Amino acid sequence: MEAGVTWPEPEGATRVQHLQVYRYDPDSGRNPRIDTYAIDRDKCGPMLLDALIKIKNEIDPTLTFRRSCREGVCGSCAMNIDGSNWLACIRSLDEINEPATVYPLNNMDVVKDLVGDQTHALAQYTSIKPWLRSKTPAPTRERLQSPEERKRLDGDYECILCFCCTSGCPSHWWNGDRFLGPAVLLQAHRWLVDSRDEATGERLDELEDPFKLYRCHTILNCTRTCPKGLNPGKKIAEVKLMIQQRRS
Numbered sequence: 001m002e003a004g005v006t007w008p009e010p011e012g013a014t015r016v017q018h019l020q021v022y023r024y025d026p027d028s029g030r031n032p033r034i035d036t037y038a039i040d041r042d043k044c045g046p047m048l049l050d051a052l053i054k055i056k057n058e059i060d061p062t063l064t065f066r067r068s069c070r071e072g073v074c075g076s077c078a079m080n081i082d083g084s085n086w087l088a089c090i091r092s093l094d095e096i097n098e099p100a101t102v103y104p105l106n107n108m109d110v111v112k113d114l115v116g117d118q119t120h121a122l123a124q125y126t127s128i129k130p131w132l133r134s135k136t137p138a139p140t141r142e143r144l145q146s147p148e149e150r151k152r153l154d155g156d157y158e159c160i161l162c163f164c165c166t167s168g169c170p171s172h173w174w175n176g177d178r179f180l181g182p183a184v185l186l187q188a189h190r191w192l193v194d195s196r197d198e199a200t201g202e203r204l205d206e207l208e209d210p211f212k213l214y215r216c217h218t219i220l221n222c223t224r225t226c227p228k229g230l231n232p233g234k235k236i237a238e239v240k241l242m243i244q245q246r247r248s
């Protein structure tokens with residue numbers, strides 16, 4: 001690490017929030033550093049994302065981060081806040097430390113500052129073929145589901161692919177080249193339980209692998225860090241059970 005920049009305190013502010021933000025530009029040839037920014041809470045929106053936007057607009061336009069929806073539905077603003085992965089747009093400034101630390105998601109190459117490289121994670125997602133696989137000719141209208149069939153997707157469909165869970169999973173840190181990680185395995189579960197999908201056997205064949213699935217050791221970091229309140233660890237256990245049940 002090299003010495004970071006400490007930016008000036010806001011003039012006349014009575015409520016100041018300090019943010020220690022990871023800064024790294026791989027193209028610069030320089031080492032990473034931690035810059036410290038001071039925000040006047042009375043002139044800032046309520047969320048951490050508001051503070052980052054304020055820094056970019058008013059203090060330091062070189063700060064780079066990813067965001068889109070600003071309401072917890074796109075997954076773009078996932079980052080490590082005070083040591084835990086979460087979405088900046090739904091983390092209130094009232095909930096963070098003073099000073100707070102803001103780092104990119106761990107276990108991802110850094111594109112710049114708070115932006116992690118999702119290339120590998122998305123390639124793993126593509127590998128499970130996350131689309132409807134059906135041999136039955138498509139009906140002229142929707143493929144219908146009963147309310148009970150639709151309910152089986154609860155706890156899966158809400159996933160926004162922010163990768164907070166995968167980034168926090170120790171098994172993915174050590175074996176991320178072959179272990180699919182909690183986000184992708186939760187998505188695999190989503191297709192396994194979809195009544196309209198007709199490739200359940202193939203999907204289980206593809207997952208029955210000592211690394212892709214069985215590197216999950218039920219440490220449950222994933223469940224603890226999911227900002228949507230989902231339980232990928234439980235879904236992974238259900239996939240393991242489906243494989244076990246078809247053996248017996």
Ligand code: SF4
Binds near residue numbers: 171182233
């Ligand atoms: S339960 Fe499995 S997927 Fe979740 S953090 Fe632990 S090892 Fe990773």
Ligand code: SF4
Binds near residue numbers: 166183186
């Ligand atoms: S399971 Fe939760 S933490 Fe993981 S990618 Fe989906 S929304 Fe994000």
Ligand code: FES
Binds near residue numbers: 072076087088
């Ligand atoms: S900006 Fe979309 S989830 Fe935060």
